[in-house]
Amino acid sequence: MTSTHQDTTPTFSQEVEPGRVLTMKADGTGLTVLDPWLDPFKDDLRKRYGFFEKWKKIIEDSPGGLDNFTKGYEYYGFNVDKDGTIHYREWAPNAVTASLVGDFNQWDVNANIMKRNQYGVYEITLAPVNGAPAIPHNSKVKISMTLPNNERIYRLPAWINRVTQDLAVSPTYEAVFWNPDHKYVFKNPRPKRPESLRIYEAHVGISTTEPRVGTYKEFTQNILPRIAYLGYNAIQLMAVMEHAYYASFGYQVTSFFAPSSRYGTPEDLKELIDTAHGLGLMVLLDVVHSHACKNVDDGLNRFDGSDHCYFHEGAKGRHELWDSRLFNYGNYEVLRFLMSNLRYWMDVFQFDGFRFDGVTSMLYTHHGIGYGFSGNYHEYFGANVDDEGVMYCQLANYYLHEKYKNVITIAEDVSGMPGSCRPVKEGGLGFDYRLAMAMPDTWIKLLKEVSDDNWNMGHIVHILTNRRHLEKTIAYSESHDQALVGDKTLAFWMMDKEMYTNMSDLTELTPVIDRGMALHKMIRLISHTLGGEGYLNFEGNEFGHPEWLDFPREGNNSSFHYARRQWNVLDDPLLRYKYLNEWDRGMQVTEEKYGWLHSPQAYVSRKNEGDKVVAFERGGALFLFNFHPTQSYPDYRVGVSDAGKYKVVLNSDDKQYLGHGRVDTQGEYFTTPAEGDWDTRPHWIQVYLPSRTALVLTRQG
Structure with a gap:
C-alpha cells in the first residue's frame, strides 16, 4: 500500500x-x-x-x-526614579530574610528589611530624604540574608554596576551605589557593521608603558589614535567585566554588570567607546558567560547560601580545570540574568557586539577538558552535548541579531561544531564568526620545532583554509593566548635575545633580525589573506612586541614588568619596530581597498614544496609568498585568472618595511595566455620573487 x-x-x-x-x-x-x-x-x-x-x-x-x-537590570539591582526614589530587588530563593545594609544605615540589618514575593525575589523601596536619594552616591552597600539554618550572610548585590577595591583595607571587592549627578551622554552614532572585519584585541590595563595598571582615559587618549591609524575597524576589549584577580586576565568574573573599576569609572568607559565610534571603530566586549569566579565574598558563588542559585549544584556546577562555577542555563532567572547582561552592555555602554569566551565549555558536557576533537560528526551530538548550553548560545544570538541589525558575535570554540556560524533558524548556533584557533598554534609549533627551510607549504595552506564552507572565521597568527607566560610572541620566538641588541637602525642587520622581520611580515599577511573572513591582532604584536605577557602575581613578586605594552620601542625613531608597525598598517589599508576578507575563499593555484612558494587569488588580487630562506626567483611564472596588466600594491621587501628593495614597485606585469593552462589558470605572468618576500598584485584598468 x-x-x-x-x-x-x-x-x-x-x-x-x-x-x-x-x-x-x-x-x-x-x-x-x-x-x-x-x-x-x-x-x-x-x-x-x-x-x-x-x-x-x-x-x-x-x-x-x-x-x-532582557531588561532585567531595570528591575533587579538598584534603580533610581527621577524624584530620587530608589528601588532594589534581588533573586535569592534560598534566603529566609533579606536586608539592605550599607554606610547609609550604619550597616543595621534591622533598618531596611526587604519583602519577599512568591518567586524568591526580595525588594525594597527607599523614599528620598530631604529631596535627595536615601543612599549617597559612591557609598558602600550589601545585601544581608539569613538562611534556613539561621546563619546570617553578607553578599555583594548580584546586579551591582560598580564595585571597588581598597587593598589597604582588604583584597575583597566592595559594592558601591553608583548614581553620579552627571552621567555621560553619547555623542557619536555607532559605526555600521563592516564588510571586512579587522579586529584589534586590547586590554586597557596593560596599555601603558609604565609598570602599573592603565586607565580608560589613557586608552582613549593614547591608544585609540594608534588603532585608527593602523586601519582596524573594530576593537575587542578584554577584562572589562569586573574580576577580583587581575592575573586571571578577566576570565574569572565576579560582578557581571560592573565595568572594572581598576581602570576608572563607568563614565570613563563610556567615553572610550564613544570616542572609538567617532573614529569609525566598532567596540566588541570579551564576554564571559561560560563560567564565573568561585569567590563567595565578592562573587556570585553561594549567593543565597545555596550551592545552586545561579549555578548547577555539585560537580555539574564546577569546572575542574578552571576552578570556577558553571551556570545553569536551564533556569529561567539565570537566563534572565545572562540575557539582560548582554543587553546591558549593548544599551548602557553602547558596545557593538561580543566575543563569547569559552564556548566549547558551554556546548559540551565534558567542557572540552582532556577531549581531543577529531572532526567526527558523532562528537557534536548525543551525550557529549550540553543541550542547555547550546540553547543559551542560540537564544543569545537570536535575540542579539533580532534587536541589533549591526551586532557582531564571535565564538571562541576549538571543537568546530557544524552550524556554529549559521543562523539559528537553520538550526545553527547563530554566531557570525568563530576564531580559527588552530592557526596560531600552527605558527608557534613551526617556529619551535621546524627549520623554515623544511616548512611544508601544503600543510600551511591546509591549516589556513581548513574551515567550514559558508561559516566565517577570524584569522590570526597570534592572540593574547600565544603571548602569555610560558610562551612568547612570534617576534620573540624568531629574534629572541637579539631584540635587546640589534633592533636599532644604527646596528648591523644581522641574519637573525633579517629573518625574523621578514617572516613576521609574511606570517601575518598569509594569515590575513588566506585564513578567514575576518582578521585579529593582539595589542602590540603588530610591531613585534618582545618577550611575553605576565600579570603581577605571587610567582613573579607581583611585578608589572611584563604586564604592559612597550610603546617606547615603537615610538623611538632609531628602532626597527616601526617597520613592522607600518607593515601592519599597509595590510589593513590595502585590505580596505580590495576587500579580500569579504570575498570568497581564495583559489590556491600553487603550493610548491621545492621552491617554498605559495600563490593564490582572492578579491581580485594575486598573492605570492616565497618562504625560501635563500633562493630568489627571477621571472617566476604564476597563473592568473584574468588577463591584463598587473602592478604590485603591497610588497614586504619594500625598504619602508625594512625590506631590501629588490622589487621594482613601479614595475608592470603583463599576462600571457597559457597553452592549456598554467597552475589551472588560463593566463600567466612572470614576476621577480625574492627570498622571504610576499607580494600582492592587482590588475590595473
Missing part, C-alpha cells in the same frame, strides 16, 4: 551566498541542506531546535515578552 502522507513542515528560503537561494525546513534541519553529511543527525537537530523554541516561547509568553525579559 502506498503512503499518502505528506510532509507539512513549514519551509523558508534562505540566501546562503550572493545569488544562491536555498529552501530549508523550519524545524532546525536547514543545516543538512548546506551539509548533507549532517543528514544522519536530523533528529538531533530537530530536538536541539525544538528545545530552543520551547525556551523562546516560555520567554515570549512571559509578561512583556523577550523585550522585558
